[in-house]
Amino acid sequence: MNSLSNHYIYDIAKRFISNRFAxxxxxxxxLLFVLSFMAPYITPYSPDDLDAYHVLLPPSNGHxxxxxxxxxxxxxxxxxxxxxxxxxxxxxxxxxTFIGTTAGLVAGYxxxxxxxxxxxxxxxxxxxxTFFLILAVIAMLEPSIWYIMIVIGLTGWMGVARLVRAEVLxxxxxxxxxxxxxLGASDTRIIFRHILxxxxxxxxxxxxxGVAGAILxxxxxxxxxxxxxxxxxxxxxxxxxxKDYLEFAWWLSLFPGLxxxxxxxxxxxxxxxxxxxxxxxxxxx
Amino acid sequence: MYGxxxxxxxxxxxxxxxxxxxxxxxIHLAPGEPVEMQTALxxxxxxxxxxxxxxxxxxxxPLHIQYVNWLGxxxxxxxxxxxxxxxxxxxxxxxxxxxxxxxxxxIALVLEFGLAIPIGILAATHRNSIIDKGxxxxxxxxxxxxxxxxxLLMMYxxxxxxxxLPISGLHSLGAAKMSTLAxxxxxxxxxxxxxxxxxxxxxxxxxxxxxxxxxxxxxxxFITTARAKGLSERVVIYRHALRNALLPIITILGFSLPxxxxxxxxxxxxxxxxxxGQLFYMGVMSRDYPLVMGILVIGAFLTLIGNLFAxxxxxxxxxxxxxAKT
Numbered sequence: 180m181n182s183l184s185n186h187y188i189y190d191i192a193k194r195f196i197s198n199r200f201a202x203x204x205x206x207x208x209x210l211l212f213v214l215s216f217m218a219p220y221i222t223p224y225s226p227d228d229l230d231a232y233h234v235l236l237p238p239s240n241g242h243x244x245x246x247x248x249x250x251x252x253x254x255x256x257x258x259x260x261x262x263x264x265x266x267x268x269x270x271x272x273x274x275x276t277f278i279g280t281t282a283g284l285v286a287g288y289x290x291x292x293x294x295x296x297x298x299x300x301x302x303x304x305x306x307x308x309t310f311f312l313i314l315a316v317i318a319m320l321e322p323s324i325w326y327i328m329i330v331i332g333l334t335g336w337m338g339v340a341r342l343v344r345a346e347v348l349x350x351x352x353x354x355x356x357x358x359x360x361x362l363g364a365s366d367t368r369i370i371f372r373h374i375l376x377x378x379x380x381x382x383x384x385x386x387x388x389g390v391a392g393a394i395l396x397x398x399x400x401x402x403x404x405x406x407x408x409x410x411x412x413x414x415x416x417x418x419x420x421x422k423d424y425l426e427f428a429w430w431l432s433l434f435p436g437l438x439x440x441x442x443x444x445x446x447x448x449x450x451x452x453x454x455x456x457x458x459x460x461x462x463x464x
Numbered sequence: 465m466y467g468x469x470x471x472x473x474x475x476x477x478x479x480x481x482x483x484x485x486x487x488x489x490x491i492h493l494a495p496g497e498p499v500e501m502q503t504a505l506x507x508x509x510x511x512x513x514x515x516x517x518x519x520x521x522x523x524x525x526p527l528h529i530q531y532v533n534w535l536g537x538x539x540x541x542x543x544x545x546x547x548x549x550x551x552x553x554x555x556x557x558x559x560x561x562x563x564x565x566x567x568x569x570x571i572a573l574v575l576e577f578g579l580a581i582p583i584g585i586l587a588a589t590h591r592n593s594i595i596d597k598g599x600x601x602x603x604x605x606x607x608x609x610x611x612x613x614x615x616l617l618m619m620y621x622x623x624x625x626x627x628x629l630p631i632s633g634l635h636s637l638g639a640a641k642m643s644t645l646a647x648x649x650x651x652x653x654x655x656x657x658x659x660x661x662x663x664x665x666x667x668x669x670x671x672x673x674x675x676x677x678x679x680x681x682x683x684x685x686f687i688t689t690a691r692a693k694g695l696s697e698r699v700v701i702y703r704h705a706l707r708n709a710l711l712p713i714i715t716i717l718g719f720s721l722p723x724x725x726x727x728x729x730x731x732x733x734x735x736x737x738x739x740x741g742q743l744f745y746m747g748v749m750s751r752d753y754p755l756v757m758g759i760l761v762i763g764a765f766l767t768l769i770g771n772l773f774a775x776x777x778x779x780x781x782x783x784x785x786x787x788a789k790t
Contacts, residue, residue, distance in 0.1 A: 299478065299482065300482065302771075303483055303486060303764075305767075306483055306764040306765070306767040306771075307483070307760065307763065307764045307767070308763050308764075310729060311729070311744060311760060311763060312490065312760070314744070314748050315491065315748055316493065319490075319493060319751065395608075395610055398610055399610065399611075399730055402610075402730075403729070403730070418612070418613060422616055425616065425619075425624065426620075426624055429620070432616055432617070432620070433617070435613075436614075436616075439608075439610045439613065440605075440610070440613075443607070443610075444605070444607075444608040448604070
């Protein structure tokens with residue numbers, strides 16, 4: 180069993196690495212992690228260092244991506260902004276994945292009214308334009324990175340729930356589940372030991388793509404001024420500050436946006452690469 | 465079919481209750497009340513005035529009573545009055561904004577489907593060619609680009625640098641006095657940027673979806689049969705494959721219908737378009753509870769109806785579902 184599952188993971192990893200796009204995405208994501216964790220050691224400036232003598236400088240040797248209206252180094256702030264994006268992406272998706280997986284497992288496994296109740300809740304949640312709902316909650320509460328992560332998580336679990344439920348429904352009738360039940364395994368054991376591991380791969384793909392979505396949402400909220408609050412640098416609030424100087428300091432508006440673009444593309448590439456690696460039928464048929 | 469229809473319609477009621485409940489809970493999560501927003505800046509507002517205002521807005525009653533009262537008024541399409549200084553009925557404010565958002569989003573939707581479906585087909589029929597790869601690249605960009613950033617760059621490029629296009633609002637000053645033709649051209653110029661950015665962003669999902677659906681259909685036996693019969697590739701793709709691929713695409717169209725009313729907060733804020741998204745954003749920022757609740761409920765309810773129609777369209781289009789006994 181163990182050697183078999185190792186072989187399975189090895190196969191997936193091999194297919195993932197042989198896909199150039201997925202690999203490129205993986206490298207960028209890894210790089211972003213390293214940059215965020217090492218930020219204080221890599222950057223020569225501090226993200227909050229004001230420098231009244233070097234305001235709005237274009238990209239140069241000393242400041243690769245220029246300085247902003249308060250003389251802060253843009254590259255440094257972008258690297259620190261990566262921390263915010265990673266945090267929001269992973270915590271929000273973690274919440275969404277946890278709720279979605281639990282709801283999907285419970286609904287699919289127990290069926291009947293439990294299933295009805297949970298799936299109708301999903302339907303209801305899906306009726307709301309997500310961004311409207313997020314905006315309403317965040318603006319009503321005080322803007323804080325924690326609220327953002329929680330609200331993005333609470334409004335993003337429905338897709339995962341449907342996905343997991345569908346997997347569970349098809350797994351539930353398989354012989355190995357019947358065998359486990361015949362051997363007297365409890366519901367909990369069947370769910371966690373036999374069904375969950377088999378339903379995880381689509382969840383992993385959805386979660387990776389979800390990180391990209393959460394990063395976009397956070398940047399949009401910060402751009403509207405109700406996300407991460409200055410002086411903490413986030414790519415979204417850097418763009419808001421930069422847009423007032425668009426005419427004579429283009430670098431303030433270009434680079435944070437590029438950072439978002441590259442990051443989101445990287446997560447999408449990893450997600451799609453994972454999907455193809457897990458289910459090779461799609462690409463090879 | 466009729467049994468299915470009846471079941472779906474009956475299901476609307478509990479779903480509607482759910483929508484209102486979530487809206488109500490979400491709005492009342494907030495600490496602080498609109499009364500405080502209005503009185504905080506006014507030192508003359510005494511505790512007594514505040515109490516009077518709370519009574520006036522019905523905020524002094526327990527939450528469940530507030531909910532039931534609100535629900536009772538909703539059924540009569542009474543969404544209450546806006547907390548904004550103008551104090552106008554919410555339904556009036558919303559209905560003023562709907563035509564703007566609706567027409568812009570309708571054009572965007574037509575552009576999106578008109579472009580994305582041919583692009584998806586092209587990518588599917590030229591699989592793994594340069595065309596397919598180019599389209600895939602574009603699709604990835606469309607998925608990943610933050611629309612507000614793209615809007616900013618386009619405004620800078622076409623509005624500020626080149627000076628070709630206006631960057632905000634729907635009409636120039638004095639548009640009311642223009643001739644019809646000049647007015648139309650003026651409006652079109654104002655719409656190019658927001659529509660362009662919106663379409664680019666939404667193309668991605670649909671073209672990708674069309675591509676994968678087409679590839680799936682093309683791989684099926686009846687397509688092989690059609691080719692084996694000696695039908696031309698044109699007929700095989702457009703007559704046989706496309707018709708079958710269109711089914712799931714109809715579902716997507718159904719899901720897009722409610723978005724027509726929803727409007728985009730970001731676009732409307734950036735381009736200063738007086739639509740629903742902008743209204744919602746303003747309402748949220750000033751804690752205009754009745755307005756925010758009204759827009760959320762109307763938006764969600766229209767989505768519900770949109771989904772119902774999409775499912776029905778799907779059932780009508782697919783004989784397997786139409787003739788199924790439920």
